[in-house]
Amino acid sequence: MESVTKRYPDGTVAVDRLSLEIPDRSITVLVGPSGCGKTTTLRMINRMVEPSEGTILLDGEDIQRQPVTTLRRSMGYVIQNAGLFQHRTIVDNIATVPRMLGWGKQKARARAAELMERVGLDAALAKRYPYQLSGGQQQRVGVARALAADPPVLLMDEPFSAVDPVVRKGLQDELLRIQDELGKTIVFVTHDIDEAIKLGTMVAVMRTGGHLAQYAPPAELLSSPADTFVEDFLGGDRGIRRLSFFPSGRLELTTGPVIPLDATAEQIAAPTPLPPGDRRGRQTARLERAARPDGRGHQAGPAPVPRATVRPGTDSLRVALDCAVLSPTGWAVAVDTDGRVTGVVSQQTIGEAIRSAHAAGRDDERDDEKVAG
């Protein structure tokens, strides 16, 4: 994807002299309040909306130079309510573009089945009709349909806005996983800044009137918003959210008393440290509650503590801090990728890690300035 400049006066200006360079094989998110022209921008890329001025280049070539249908068939397109064809079965919905490109029926259906698996749909759904699927499943079909002809570019227009938060999180994780496997150039429109920060390699914040407010990687967006508009749009706790971008790998672990979930009162009374490497890490973590001084913790029943363990190296400092805050003792339990306990970390240690990460970030910025100057 090459440099994109476009103006769009239509009585009202929907997108005003916007220039964006969208990096190859990564997710670029356009985010902003409603009416900021983000959808218009997206729709100009596949010429659903024709720019009134400026040009859009794709791999160095003007998109106006090829037939509009050819252009669109080379780009997957996912929209808010999936936009499935209700008169066609799931498998035929997914096979639409391959069929238009002249693939044989068998080949197109085989491809559709392959994609259903890729987006996490049960093969049993193939012969169903859209109305028999949940909103989240329909959206998966929408993504599969967009991927069917293996287009290098994927345009997604608020694809996950209409589903509930739990399903949305699942779909976001799925998209990241698929992106890891396929490495498409994805342009993603959303009004949800958290979604933008979670998914985007680059995030373009737009403001009403079709102006670009800031175009930066999410971490930079959180650490140094360009102006008060971006700062307001990011919301209040951007400091905490920014921790998502600091790795927890450098945390120093200590061995402390950790008690398994099925601990008896005696075990709690005389805590024996679990040997590092115990496979009951997950349970252990939850039982952090039981380690409260009064020893009554486990009577509170299974405590639904989300993500109560931290995997140093994989998880961010935000997860580590979250675990520590949620833990009654103030100690986060660290596990390895298999769930084995590797040690514990105190809030204080995490706080020091945050401070040094911030310092490192400032150094980076100073370096950048030097380069720029």
Place this chain on the structure above:
Amino acid sequence: MNVLNFVNAFFSDSAHWHGYDGIPARLGEHVQYTLQALLLAAAIGLPIGLVTGHYGRGGNALSLVATAGRALPSFGLLVLMTTLLGFGMLPVMIPLVVLAVPPILVTTYEAMRSVDPSPVDAARGMGMHESRILFQVELPVALPLILSGLRSAAIQIVSTATIAAYVSLGGLGRYIVDGLYQRNYEKVVGGATLVAVLALVTLALFWAVARVAVSPGVRRR
């Protein structure tokens, strides 16, 4: 004597089953008028309804045409056309088509308008041609409503073709008009029964077509 006795007497009289005034001949005529008028009306109403519905323009003009079409009394128009053009098929076809076009036109337009816009947007986004969007995305979804418009038109034609016997046309209406004139109630009631049955068969036919032609993904509701 009640209606059922009349019906029984009419159908068991073998004289009613032969010749130019026999039931098969009259039924054939009636079906022929109906099909001709319906095809003509569909040839006018469907394309206009599909295209205006697809582009979403001309809705007000269509509803004006529909109101005017409905306001014209079909029976009066039938007599008027016969007065102007003499006896024949043309003066009968004109009111039948005028009668049938508005429901086809308006329901087709409304059916196309009521199609969810997001699949259309998706189809356009994946590079479908407009004609393909119309026929492969919108039409299948709009089909149940479009069929119901055609069904109304067909039933109205069956009904009005009956009245056309007054202006010397054949068809099942002959029995009713002649019977009334001859004070032969057996004939009147027999004719009425046949017309009603034909109308119900039309209804059933459209139901069957909808079962076959409408995708199960659209049919639920």
Place this chain on the structure above:
Amino acid sequence: MSDYLHDFFDIPSDLQHSWIGLVGLHLREALLPVAAGLLLALPIAQLCVRFRWLYPPVLSVTTVLYAIPSLAFFVVLIDYTGQTELTVMIPLAVYSLVVLVPAIVDGVRSVSEETLAAATAMGFGPLRRYFQVQLPIAVPAIIAGLRVATVSSISLVSVGMLIGNQGALGNLLHDAQIYNRPELTWNSVITTALLAILVDALLVLVRVLLTPWMPNGTARRKPAPALEDAAR
């Protein structure tokens, strides 16, 4: 010209009415059945809204009834009610009923759950809620149904001519033939069409007056297939 106009409105004496008299008769024969249909349709529709399972069978019955051609309906009734106005008006009432029930059901159902819940929460009883919330919101749909029923009724009255001159303005069609006066045919067609358009416009006016909360003119028309089973 004045001669022509004179002929135009010179109604043969066998019809026993002046032109104005025929118009009045026509309106009575067309509108009384619609009124009767509306009175019957309201409770039936309310039952269908109340008991959802009732609606599909009611809808099937009405569709079948509607398919019965008017002339067939008339002549079968002659055996019971003779060649009278009543014979013409009963089928017209049935047709109106058949058009109005789905229109009212759709209209009342279009009242959103939130609105109903809000009304209930404010302490509206079921009856009060029906008359003060559901019915007013359903007015546009009901009027849309009334328009179709009325226009079709006005058109159909003419067919009554065939069963012993019970067709009001339609009777002119017959006299035009026997007296060889084609202007009477024109009179019948034009007057009937004008009546239909006039009454239709009047109903639109009523809707605008009854629903000041809606934008004038362009009533959002939901596709209601039953409504299109219009004039026959």
